[in-house]
Amino acid sequence: MQVLQMQLEIGADPAEVGRARRWARARLAGSGADRDEQLADTLVLIVSELVTNAVVHTGCPAVLRMLFGLGAADAGTVRVEVADACATPPMPRYAEGEDTGGRGLELVEGLADRWGWQPEGAGKRIWCEVDGAGACGACGAAAAAMAPGALDAPDAPAVRGLPGVVLVPDGRGARPEPQALPHPA
Template sequence: MQVLQVQLEVGADPAEVGRARRWARSRLAGSGIEPDEPMAETLILLVSELVTNAVVHTGRPAVLRMVLPGVQEACPGTVRVEVADSCARPPAPRHAAGEETNGRGLELVDGLADRWGWRPEGAGKAIWCEIDRCAAAATDGVAAYDGVAFEAV
């Protein structure tokens, strides 16, 4: 199995989130994940949430990593997105109520990714999530989260 790992250093500025999304989109395209695939948009949203959390909640630079499966495989495997920062404080999932504008990031990650978690890394931590590309392709553009189906159009 051929795997490509790429990484981007992200500054402590919230404006860096847009740059991280553009970078991730270009890496996905280079790995054979087409921009119009529902999985591509899901991965970009996951990148956006994890990078935003790292930059906003720590106020420190971070490193975005992506592990991409090889394009020659019939079922090109799992895509992993990981963001490492220098803050050792564990992530604290919240449940935003009503009209709150913050607090939904890790809920989105939990709902969109097949798996997610975190681990200590050096003096900080890394938060990661994975999507199984074969499982995503098998749904043919339809995804179900908590018993509700959504179709990308």
């Protein structure tokens, strides 16, 4: 299975959240995932919440990644990851009434099909996956046009094409098992 991976570096500035939303919307359009408007809106909201958390709560730059499954088993699944340099685990808060904060991870939990976090270097990576029924069918054609035959060999290296886009063999088997976040009782 192959994965189309797109990446954006985020500065430690809350204004970067809007840029991340626009970038995500454009990547979704380029992948064909925007054909399902509800899926696209959900993913943009998730990107907004995860990037906001990274920038506001860590004060550090972050890296936003969107991964689109190209194999039959994962076709239509979109994975959103935000990695930052802060090792502090994410702590979900549950807002009440008119609270202006504390809803980000609660929204992600409600919108994503799966989510969690894992340590990464000196920091962490928060991830979530949203399943869409075949929403990324165009991904395979886009990947094939970007790097024909580049991944025919099982040990093929990552193929770099467009800026911010990397086509890689699925690395799930090599990743540490993500840690699920506890839900309050």
